[in-house]
Amino acid sequence: MEEKLTQRSVWEKISAKLTKRSLWMLHYCTGCGAVELPPTMTARFDMERFGINPMVTPRQADILLITGYLSIKTLKRVVLTYEQMQGPKYVVGFGSCTINGGMYWNSYATMKSLDRYIPVETYIAGCMPRPEAIIASFNDLIAKIDRGEANSWKEYYNNYDFYKENQNKVFEGPIETYNDIKADAALFKI
C-alpha cells in the first residue's frame, strides 16, 4: 500500500488540497452521539469554518457519521445509505460503541466493531466525545485527505466479499440494495 501513495500526480495533490476544504456531513443520527453535533455546528465551535456543513441525503454527502451503538436493524439501513453515497466517502465512527461495542459490549443485538461491515476512516474515542474531540478528528480527517491516505472507500470496492460475508453472517439474508458493487468497481476503475 505504501508505494502507491507516493506516486500522486501534481493534479491529485492540488485536487486533494481543494476538496479537503469542502466536506459535507450526512446528518444521519444513528445513536446517542447525535446530540453532540449541534454544539459543533453552532456559534461556539462552528465547524463550518473548515467547510463542513450538514447535508440531508447520502447522494450529496461525503462524511457518514455513525454516532454511537448500531443495532442490527439500523446496521442494515446504514449499509444501504453507505452504498448510496458517492465517490470519495469517509465513515467517521463516534464513541466507543463503534470501536469495540462500548457499553453494549455483551448485548445480543448490537454490532461490536464497525469496520467489519463498512470501511471506517477515523474513530473518535469517548462515550460520546465532546465537540472539541469532534473538531480535532475532523481536522485529522482533513489532514489525511490532504496526504491522500483517506482511501478506505476503495476498500469497500476492492475486497467487497469480506464485508459482504460479515454482513450476511449478522443479517438473516442478503439485503437488496440494487447496487452491483463489483460492476461499479470495474466501471469506475477503482
Place this chain on the structure above:
Amino acid sequence: MEYMVEKSIIDKMQLEFSEAVFTVKKVRRIEVKLASNRLYDFAVRMQKRWNFLHLSAISCVDWIADREFELVYHFWNYDEKVLVMAKVRIPREEGESHFNTISDLWQPAKFFERDIHEMFGVYFDGSEDMERFILTDWNGPPPMRKDFITREFALNFYHYRDYDPQWLKDMVAAGEGNE
C-alpha cells in the same frame, strides 16, 4: 386506617375470589395472587364491574428456580386511582408454557402478549398474531429467558477487536482494574 380506599376494593373482590391472596403493597398498590385458570374471569370483572378500565401492561418474571414463569397483569382504575397487579404462575418448560389471551377484552394486550412470546417464548392461545415483534433478523432462542446467557452468546457470535494497550496492562498489573 390509612389504606381506606384499598381495603374497600379488596373487600369487594374478596367476595367473588375468596381463594385469591390480596395484599396492599403501598398506597394505591394492591397485589393479587391468583390461580391461572381464574384469571380470565377476574379480568372480565375488573373491566366490566369494578371499572378498572386501563390495562397498563403485562409483564413476565422468569422464576428459573421454581421452573415457572410469573405473568403480572397491571390494571388501573381512573376514578379511585388504584393499580391492581394480578400475578399468575405458568409452567416454564419449552413446550408447555401456554396461556389464554385477553386481547378480546383489551386491544393493546395483543402487543404485550406478542412481546412476551418473542422474549420469553410463552404462547398465548387465541391471540391474532404471534410473529416476531421487535427483534428482526433474530433466529436464536428467546433472549430474555434466564437460561440464555447473553455474554457468552455475544462473545462468540460477534468479532471483538483485541485491544490490550500498554497503559491498560500497567493498570491491571497495579491491581486497579475491576476484573
Place this chain on the structure above:
Amino acid sequence: MSIVSNLLLITLAGVVLNVLFYKSKTVQKYLSLLLFTALAYFSFTMYGQVGLHFDFPFLIAGQSIGFTITYLNYYFTIMITGITLLLVIFSLKYMEGKEGSTHYYTVLFLKTFGMLGVVLSSDIITFFVFWEIMSWSTFALMSTGGNEAPKSAFKYFVFAITASMILMVGVVLSYSLFGSFDFNIIRSGIPSLTLPMTGFLLTIFITAFAIESAVFPVHSWLPNGYSNTFTTFTAYLSGISTRIGIYGIILFLFGIFGMETVDKLSIIGKINFRYVLGVFAAITMVVPTFTALYQHDAKKLIAWHSIGQGGYMLIGLASGSALGIAGGMLHILNYLTYQVLIVFAIASVQYRTGTTNLNKLGGLIKKMPVSFLALLFGIIGLAGLPPMNVFVSKWFIYRALILEGYPFLAIAAVIGTLGTILSVYKLIHNMFLGQLPERYNDIKEVGFSMQLPMWILMIVVFGLGVFPGFAMGLIAKIQVSLGLAAVPYSLHGVTAEGGQLNMLVVNVLFVSGMFVTWIIYLLGSRRKHVGQYNNYAGGHFLNKDVAYNFNYEFYAAMEHVIDPYRKKIIERTERGIVGLTDAVSEYVRRIYTGMINTYAIYVLTAFVITIILLKELI
C-alpha cells in the same frame, strides 16, 4: 373541374363509399387513407389559383352562390386537410378492435366536407348551409365512442342549435339589408348602415362564432364533449374544429366589416367593440388554465387548455395592431401543431396502458421514449417556451398588448401562461416521470404507423420555432388581402422597431450553451445508470410493492389558494336555466288536457280573436 369542386367531390365520395363498405374495416381504412392523401395533394396545389371563383349551377332567390379561394381560406384548408391526413395515419392502428368505430371514417369525411364548405364559401348562404353540416357532423363525432359521450354531445347540440339560430338571424338580416348574399356586396354595403345597426349585426355574427369557438361564457360544453369521445377525435375537435369559429370571427371582423367600422363602434373613449372582445378573451385565458390544475384525466386537462389557447387567438385578434392580429393568426397554426401532438401522445399512452387517469400512470419514459419526446415537444409548445414555434406568436401577442396599451389584457395573458406551465408539467410528470407501476412493466413503444405523425408534427413544431418565416409569409399575404398592414418579417423573426425578435439567435445561443454544458459534464468522471428502486428513501428499502410516487393532488397548495374564488358560476347559471325551462315547459304541458271540448274552446277563441284583429286592419 376547378380545385374547389375536386375537394368537395372527394370528401362526398368518401362519405358515400364508407357508408357502402361499412362491413369491412380494412377497406374503409385504406380507402380513407387514399382519399385523404388525394385531398391533401389538391389542397396544397390550391396556392396557385387564389382568386378563382366557382358557382353552383342553380340559383337561390336570383343570386348565384358558390366558392372562392382567398389566402385566408387557403391557410385554413391546408390546416384542415393536413391534420386529417395525419389523423387517419394515426388511427389506422389506433382504431383496431375498438367497438363502435364502424362509422368512424364516414363521420370524419362528413365533418371535413362541412368544414371545407364553410371555409371556402364566398357567400353567406353556402356559409350557413355548410355551417349546419359541420355542426351536425361535430355532434355525430362527439357522440361516437365512450358511454357518457352521447350525453355530453347533446349538451354541445343545444349550444350548436342556438349558434345556428343566431347565425340564421344574421343571414336573413343581412339579406334584407343588402339584398344579396355575396360577401363582397355585403362588404361594400356595410359603411352605409347606421351605427347601432352595424353594431347589432356584428354582435350577432360574433356571438354565433364565439359559441362555436368556446369563448368564456359559452364554453362549458367543450370539456366533457371533447374528452368523452375517442382520443383521436379529441385531437381533431380541439385542434381544428373549434378554430372554424375563429375563422368566422376573422372573416367577419376584418374581411367584411373592416377595421374602420369596428373602431367606430366605441362606447367610451378607448373602450370599443374590440376591447370588449378582448376582455372576454382574457377571461377565457385565465379561467380554464386554473381549472385544468384540478383535472386528473389527461383528456379533460387538454380540453380545458384548448379553451384557454382559444382565448390567446381571440386576444391577438382583438388587440387591433398588425402585430397582434398576425400573432393571433399564427397562433392558430402553432396551436394546431402542438395540440394534436400532445393528444397523439396521450392516445398512444391510452393505446398501451388503456387509461388516461393521471393518478394511475407514471414512469412510462423508460418504456415509451418516442411518445415522451412527442409530449415533451407538445408541452414546451403549450407552455410557450422559446425553442418551439408558439413562442413567436405569444411574443407578438404580448408586444401588441403592451404597445397598444392594454395592461389588464396583458396581465390576463401572463396569468394564463403561468397557469398553463403548472398544469402542463403535471401532465407530463404524472404520465411519464416518477415511479413505473408494476403493472406497466411489459409495455412497448407504439408501432411505426402511430409514430410517423408524431415525428412529422415534432419537426413542424421545432422547424417553425427556429424559422417562423415560412408561416409569416402566408400570414403577411392574408393581412394584406384583409386590408391590414403586414408585419415586417424575416426568415427567423421580426425586425420591428421597439425591440426585435430573432429566433435563430435565441436557438443558436441555446444550443451553444448546451454544448458548453456538455463539455463541463464530460469533465466530471463517469456516471452509472441506476434503477428506480435505487433511490433515497431515508434508509428505507424500496421494492415494487412500496408505493413511492407523488401523483395525487399534485398542486394541493395551489388548490387551497384558488378554492375560495372558484364558485362554479357557470355551472350554477346553467342549472338555473335548465330549471327555468323545465318549469315553463311543465306549465305549457297542462294545455293539452286530452279532452275534446277543451280543444273546441281553444279553436273558438282563436277564431274570435282573429276576426277582431282583421276587422281592425280592414
Place this chain on the structure above:
Amino acid sequence: MNTVLWIIFLPIILFVIGTFMLGYSRKFIARIERRYGPPIQQVFYDVFKLMSKKTNISHGWMHDIAMLVLLGGTLATLYFVPVPGFSYFAQYGDMLVIMYILLVPALGMALGVGETANPNGSIGISRALMMLAGYDIPFVLTFIGFGMLNHTTSMYDLMMIQQAGGFTSWGLISNPLLGIAALIALQGMIGEKPFEVMVAPHEIATGPMTEMGGKFLGIMMIQHAISLVVELTLYINLFLGGAMNWFEYIIKLFVLFTVLISVNAVFGRFRTDDAVRFMWKIPLPMAVIGILFIIF
C-alpha cells in the same frame, strides 16, 4: 473581435461573481449567528469537490439531458441581459424573451428531477412551479408597466433612458410601487428564505436536489450562481438605472444582494400556499396600482 472575447469570457465572469456572492452570503449569515462562517471562496471549493467526485449516478437519459438544458438555458439567458460594456445580443431579444428563457432551465430541471422517480423531488418541483406562478406575475407586471410607459419592450432602451435621466429617473424612484413589488418578487425568484419552499431541507430532503449527486449537483450549483447574477442584473437594469462601468455594477449587485440576504437571514419559511397567497396579496396589487399610475 472583442465581442467574441466577451462571448467566451462573460459566462466565466458571471460565474465567478455569482460564486463569490454565494460565499459572501454564507459568511454574512454566519456573522449574524455570531460565528466565523466559511471563507469567501468556500463555494468554489464546494463546486470543485462536486465536479471531482469519482462516482456519479443518474436515473436515465432524460436526467443527463436535463443538466444540459438547465445550464444551457441559463447560459443563453445571460447573453440577452445587457451587462456593462457588452450588449451585442441585447438587440436580438427583449424583456419578454428574457422572461421566457428564464423558464426554460426551470422546466429542464423539472424534467430531470421527475426522471429520478423520487417523490421528494416531485414535491419540490410542484412547490417550485407554484412559487413560480406566485412571484412571476408581479415581476412580469413591472415589465409590462415599464414597456407601456416608454413604448418599448427592449431592456437595452429602458436602461439607456434611465442612464440619460440620471438619479431621479431610476425605476425605483420614478415609480416606487413597481420597484417594491418587484423586490419582493425577486426575493421569491432567487429562492431566499421566506419563499425558499422548493429547497426545504427539513421537509423534503432538499427537494429537487435529493437525487442529484457529484457532478450533477456541481452543474446545478454553477447554474444557481449564474442565474442569481442574471436575476439581480434584471432588477438593476430596470430599477437601479443599470450600470455603465463594472465597478458601479458590482457595488449595486452586492448592495442589492445584502438587502435580500438580510431578509433571508431573519425570516422562517412560509408554507407553500401561504407564500403564494402572500405573493398575490401584497406585490400583485402594488404592481397593478403602479400600472394605474402609469396609465393615468
